Amino acid sequence: MVFELAHIVILPGKAAEFEAGVAEAVPLFLRAKGCGGVKLHRTIEHPEQYVLQVQWSNVDDHMITFRESADFQEWRRLVGSYFKEPPVVVHTEVVVE
Template sequence: MIIEHALLQVKTGQSDQFVAAMNKAKPLIAVQPGFQSIAVRPAGDRPDHFLLLVKWDNIESHRDGFRKSPEYQEWRALLHDFYDPMPTVSYFGPSIFS
């Protein structure tokens, strides 16, 4: 299992619209092979900032599966105009703690 991590900086004043769009987009990612779960958390101290955490079976499920799927094109159309700048995605492995 890996965790996809991205810090999402939403354009000022567009958080409510972003949250609505993310709710529409969630089913697009949830049906992907290798998808486990998604969490989108608002920053407690910075308006218009969100933390995206997606659990995947492996990196390929995201990079080679979802990102090349027709659903990803819909995801992009719903969400990518909200970001400034575009987020950087990182992948993290299992916890070092048992």
Template sequence: MILEAVMLHVKKGMGAEYEEAFREASEIISSMTGYVSHELQRCIESEGKYLLLVKWETLEDHTVGFRQSEEYQEWKKQLHKYYDPFPTVEHFEQVHLDEDYSV
């Protein structure tokens, strides 16, 4: 399992519009091969800052299957206009899970 992590900075005053566009665009990503789950978190301290976490079965499911697809072009069309600066995407693999940990 691969975790894609993206810190997003949405242009000032566009948060509500972005969140609605993201809800709609979620149908795109969730239909992709290798997609497991995703979540979007809004930062409490910094207006316009979001954290996107997407779980993929493999790295290639994201970097090739999604990023090189027609569906990704639609994802970009719907969402990329909100970002400034353009986000950096990073991928992580799990090395430890404490199942007893609860928040």
């Protein structure tokens, strides 16, 4: 299992619209091959910064299967206009619990 962590900075004053777009997009992720869940975290100290956390079976389910799908294009349509800059995406694995 891996976690996609997408660090997202949005345009000022667009939090409600962005969060609504993410909520609308959740089913797109959940029906994707290998997706085990999705969460959106807002940074308390910097409310225009978010971390999207998506659980995947493996990196390829995210980077190939999902990123090359129509659902990814719909995700970007729903939220992309709120991005202040391109998201920074990393993949992590749990090494200590």
